[in-house]
Amino acid sequence: MEKDISTEEKIKEAARKIFLQKGFAGTRTRDIAEEAGINLALLNYYYRSKEKLFEIVMEESLKQILSKIIITANNETTSLLEKIDLIVNLYTDVLLENPQIPLFLLGEIQANPEKFKQKVGISHLVLKEVFIFRQIKEHLQKIGMENINPFHFIINAISMTIFPFIAKPMLQSITHIQESEFRQFVEERRKLIPVWIKSMVRL
Amino acid sequence: MEKDISTEEKIKEAARKIFLQKGFAGTRTRDIAEEAGINLALLNYYYRSKEKLFEIVMEESLKQILSKIIITANNETTSLLEKIDLIVNLYTDVLLENPQIPLFLLGEIQANPEKFKQKVGISHLVLKEVFIFRQIKEHLQKIGMENINPFHFIINAISMTIFPFIAKPMLQSITHIQESEFRQFVEERRKLIPVWIKSMVRL
DNA sequence: TTTAAAATTAATCATTTGTTTAAAATAATT
DNA sequence: AATTATTTTAAACAAATGATTAATTTTAAA
Numbered sequence: 356m357e358k359d360i361s362t363e364e365k366i367k368e369a370a371r372k373i374f375l376q377k378g379f380a381g382t383r384t385r386d387i388a389e390e391a392g393i394n395l396a397l398l399n400y401y402y403r404s405k406e407k408l409f410e411i412v413m414e415e416s417l418k419q420i421l422s423k424i425i426i427t428a429n430n431e432t433t434s435l436l437e438k439i440d441l442i443v444n445l446y447t448d449v450l451l452e453n454p455q456i457p458l459f460l461l462g463e464i465q466a467n468p469e470k471f472k473q474k475v476g477i478s479h480l481v482l483k484e485v486f487i488f489r490q491i492k493e494h495l496q497k498i499g500m501e502n503i504n505p506f507h508f509i510i511n512a513i514s515m516t517i518f519p520f521i522a523k524p525m526l527q528s529i530t531h532i533q534e535s536e537f538r539q540f541v542e543e544r545r546k547l548i549p550v551w552i553k554s555m556v557r558l
Numbered sequence: 559m560e561k562d563i564s565t566e567e568k569i570k571e572a573a574r575k576i577f578l579q580k581g582f583a584g585t586r587t588r589d590i591a592e593e594a595g596i597n598l599a600l601l602n603y604y605y606r607s608k609e610k611l612f613e614i615v616m617e618e619s620l621k622q623i624l625s626k627i628i629i630t631a632n633n634e635t636t637s638l639l640e641k642i643d644l645i646v647n648l649y650t651d652v653l654l655e656n657p658q659i660p661l662f663l664l665g666e667i668q669a670n671p672e673k674f675k676q677k678v679g680i681s682h683l684v685l686k687e688v689f690i691f692r693q694i695k696e697h698l699q700k701i702g703m704e705n706i707n708p709f710h711f712i713i714n715a716i717s718m719t720i721f722p723f724i725a726k727p728m729l730q731s732i733t734h735i736q737e738s739e740f741r742q743f744v745e746e747r748r749k750l751i752p753v754w755i756k757s758m759v760r761l
Numbered sequence: 762t763t764t765a766a767a768a769t770t771a772a773t774c775a776t777t778t779g780t781t782t783a784a785a786a787t788a789a790t791t
Numbered sequence: 792a793a794t795t796a797t798t799t800t801a802a803a804c805a806a807a808t809g810a811t812t813a814a815t816t817t818t819a820a821a
Contacts, residue, residue, distance in 0.1 A: 379584075396810085464731055465727040474731075521724060547710060555754050587780085599801085602779080
């Protein structure tokens with residue numbers, strides 16, 4: 356079936372699985388080797404060090420979670436209305452497939468902020484130039500709410516979409532919720548969040 | 559000034575500081591000892607093991623973030639309207655003082671779910687018996703939205719309030735946002751979130 | 762088929778890290 | 792003041808862990 360996958364790839368996938376669950380410090384190279392079904396030395400043979408391997412996983416995860424959304428948010432041809440739908444749906448799709456990514460990324464950055472200062476550093480100004488930012492600003496002026504920071508609504512959409520996935524492990528600890536129930540809950544939110552956001556900005 | 563603080567307490571406070579930032583696996587007992595300004599052996603002398611010390615920090619953090627909110631949510635004498643205000647304000651207060659708690663707790667649970675299954679395990683049913691749950695349910699019936707899960711609105715309030723703190727390290731990496739700006743942003747949200755929530759449920 | 766290169770393995774190394782020990786210093790008790 | 796209990800310290804231990812080495816096997820090239 357998936358037998359012709361290279362050793363190199365097998366290691367990266369195993370690393371990804373364990374890094375995402377346990378984080379960098381909580382992961383042992385021996386666990387990665389075992390998960391990948393390879394000899395421990397092959398990890399260093401292909402990737403030099405645990406750190407190098409981690410950086411690859413980290414960068415791919417960052418890309419996975421950011422690239423599409425930034426492109427969508429920056430698209431100048433889609434309206435604010437459709438854009439909200441698109442972003443919520445994009446995140447929901449990615450997170451249903453990779454529910455651990457947000458907690459992994461945010462946790463690693465909190466544990467090691469210096470390491471990421473340069474890596475993902477975008478200037479404060481550049482962020483405000485993302486097109487959706489201007490769209491919200493314009494709309495807020497139209498409805499006489501120009502005094503409110505447009506960033507609030509971006510955070511609202513993202514937080515309501517992502518948070519259930521961040522809280523998932525705790526929710527499962529507290530409530531013993533089933534995977535299917537969780538999925539249904541998220542599918543409901545996929546449709547509800549855009550409605551809520553629109554009501555907030557009177558769209 | 560704070561010189562008469564006991565060695566035992568010094569260790570716990572140092573442990574708390576480092577555990578919250580680096581997590582259990584990322585923390586070395588030697589770092590705790592150094593932060594506390596004590597001899598390494600004293601850690602084991604007072605707390606037996608790193609694990610025991612960690613459990614204490616963990617439990618206190620859980621209590622810090624959950625106890626007041628649950629009590630508030632379960633109060634039968636405050637209306638839904640004030641309750642929303644209270645919860646958002648309570649969380650904002652706690653998180654401004656301890657911004658790292660959510661990411662710490664959620665990260666540790668994701669890394670080690672089994673450990674917390676029993677520790678914070680409340681039955682699925684019990685959670686639905688928290689009073690605010692019934693209040694939302696009743697209100698939703700009143701406005702003809704009884705088909706929607708009340709839990710959505712609890713998650714909405716919590717996610718919009720907590721998320722900025724969870725995302726703070728990443729926001730700081732990406733945007734180089736100042737501490738004062740962040741604080742102001744959160745203070746704005748303190749007032750806005752209740753308004754948004756109320757508009758969602760037409761209160 | 763022979764030879765060179767690449768991939769894999771078992772064993773080992775060096776360092777880190779949680780913990781313990783035994784002695785010394787300090788505080789409390791008689 | 793003498794004795795006992797408590798606290799603190801420096802040193803060491805044992806296990807864990809990331810990485811390397813040298814030999815072996817497999818694959819590719821000549």
